[in-house]
Amino acid sequence: MSDQFSVLIQGPLSNHSLVNLDIYKKIGPVIISHWTTDNTEILDAYDLDGCTVTSDVLPSRSIPIKIGLTEREDTTFYWAMTSIHNGLKACDTKYIIKIRSDERYSNLQPMVDRIEEFPNAFVTTNIFFKPWRIHEFHISDHIFGGRTDLLLQTWELMLGMWEGNIPAEGWAIQGRDVDKPGRTHMNCPEQIQCKAFLRTIGSPFTKQAVIDNFQMLDVLSLGGYLIQYQQGRAGQGLRWRSPDQATLRYKDGREFTMIGEEWEKRPTPPTGQFLFPETSLETIEDL
Numbered sequence: 001m002s003d004q005f006s007v008l009i010q011g012p013l014s015n016h017s018l019v020n021l022d023i024y025k026k027i028g029p030v031i032i033s034h035w036t037t038d039n040t041e042i043l044d045a046y047d048l049d050g051c052t053v054t055s056d057v058l059p060s061r062s063i064p065i066k067i068g069l070t071e072r073e074d075t076t077f078y079w080a081m082t083s084i085h086n087g088l089k090a091c092d093t094k095y096i097i098k099i100r101s102d103e104r105y106s107n108l109q110p111m112v113d114r115i116e117e118f119p120n121a122f123v124t125t126n127i128f129f130k131p132w133r134i135h136e137f138h139i140s141d142h143i144f145g146g147r148t149d150l151l152l153q154t155w156e157l158m159l160g161m162w163e164g165n166i167p168a169e170g171w172a173i174q175g176r177d178v179d180k181p182g183r184t185h186m187n188c189p190e191q192i193q194c195k196a197f198l199r200t201i202g203s204p205f206t207k208q209a210v211i212d213n214f215q216m217l218d219v220l221s222l223g224g225y226l227i228q229y230q231q232g233r234a235g236q237g238l239r240w241r242s243p244d245q246a247t248l249r250y251k252d253g254r255e256f257t258m259i260g261e262e263w264e265k266r267p268t269p270p271t272g273q274f275l276f277p278e279t280s281l282e283t284i285e286d287l
Contacts, residue, residue, distance in 0.1 A: 002028040004094050005112055006148070008087040011080065011101030013038040016226055018046050020104045025050050027097065027108050033087035034101065054090045056082065064162045064174075071175035077189040078162055085155040088148060095119070097145035100228075105143060107223030114215050115145050122146050122197050123215040127227060128190070132207050132287050137191040139214060142227060154200045158192065171195045171205070207287060216284045 005028035009017045013034045024030050030051045032043075035058045043053065064070045064078050084098060097111050114123045123145050130138035160166040172192055194214075195205055203209040219225065 002093075002112070004028070005115075006031055006091045006093040006096045007108065008033060008084070008091065008096055008098045009101050010083045010087050010098055013040065013042045014101045015042060015045075016228075017099060017101045017104050018042065020106065021046050021051070023106060024099075024108065027112060028093055031087045031090050031096075032101075033083045033090070035083070052090050054086050056086050063164070067164045067168070069162045069168055069173055075174060077174060077192075080189070081155060081159055081162060085152075085159050088152040088155055091148045091152075094148060095145060096148045096151060097143070098151075099143050102228050103142060103226050105222040105225045107221070110217055110221040111143070111145050114217055118215050119147060120150070120201070121213055121215045122151075122194075123217070125217045125219040125222070127219050128229075129216055132210075135188075135191075136207070137194040137205070137210065138188065139190050139194045139210070140216070141190055141193055143222070150197070150200060154193070154197045157200060158196045169199075211284050211287055214284055 007024040007027050007029075008031045009024070010033045013032070018032075021030060032051060032053045034053075034055050036055045037058055038055070040055075059078060059082050061070075061073070061075060061078055064075075065073065070077070087098070088096065095112075095115050097108055097115075099105065111123060115121075122139070124140045125143055127140045127142045128138070129140040157166075158172060161168040161172045171187070172195070174187055174189060174192065194210065198205060198209055198213065201213060203213055219227070
């Protein structure tokens with residue numbers, strides 16, 4: 001166990017992530033940030049030695065909606081923002097790796113190695129990290145890590161604007177960007193997080209700044225994984241267990257498992273730009 005790294009499991013309590021708890025403990029202390037409405041009996045099945053469990057009341061999405069920070073009534077970004085912030089506040093180590101509670105990875109050592117090599121960078125993976133020509137500033141936020149103090153400042157900046165405690169800037173508004181009204185894509189959480197980090201470290205909002213201050217790992221280097229993607233409005237979701245196998249699921253209970261070439265025959269696919277966890281990007285320099 002390292003005294004330099006912590007692992008943060010963020011979101012509603014789920015066995016999807018907790019089954020790898022012993023793996024994460026080998027990296028360092030584990031922080032579990034969840035909601036008071038979760039079924040805490042889930043935790044009884046696990047050894048929580050070396051873990052810090054923090055819970056909070058699920059905040060109302062009406063808070064950012066009322067002050068104009070989002071146009072999405074079904075957004076979960078504010079919830080994620082809050083639970084990540086709670087976990088970062090509970091961290092006592094210099095570095096931290098954040099994981100969604102509905103996902104898991106069996107080998108975090110590549111994340112540790114990259115953070116140690118680039119200690120001031122925002123280290124993430126190529127899960128939906130989109131090329132600049134398709135979606136500017138669209139980083140990956142499924143799993144990421146870096147210096148705890150920089151990430152805490154980044155999330156305090158976003159949360160401060162989303163709760164009306166500090167003046168909001170156009171780039172922080174989900175659904176639109178008043179600073180760039182003529183763009184093709186709606187402003188999304190991945191862009192907001194990217195720009196918040198750049199603002200925190202005093203870098204400009206440019207492609208070169210992303211290349212210089214973000215590091216991207218191939219998700220295949222993280223061993224066995226479970227990666228999930230949900231489109232709230234469409235009720236469609238994807239769950240990956242390997243690069244060539246995924247399950248397409250719907251809110252009405254239908255599920256279709258697709259392997260390899262079956263992707264070409266998939267029924268009513270989601271509208272996401274990338275259907276696989278890896279994108280066309282191999283390194284951050286390919287942005």
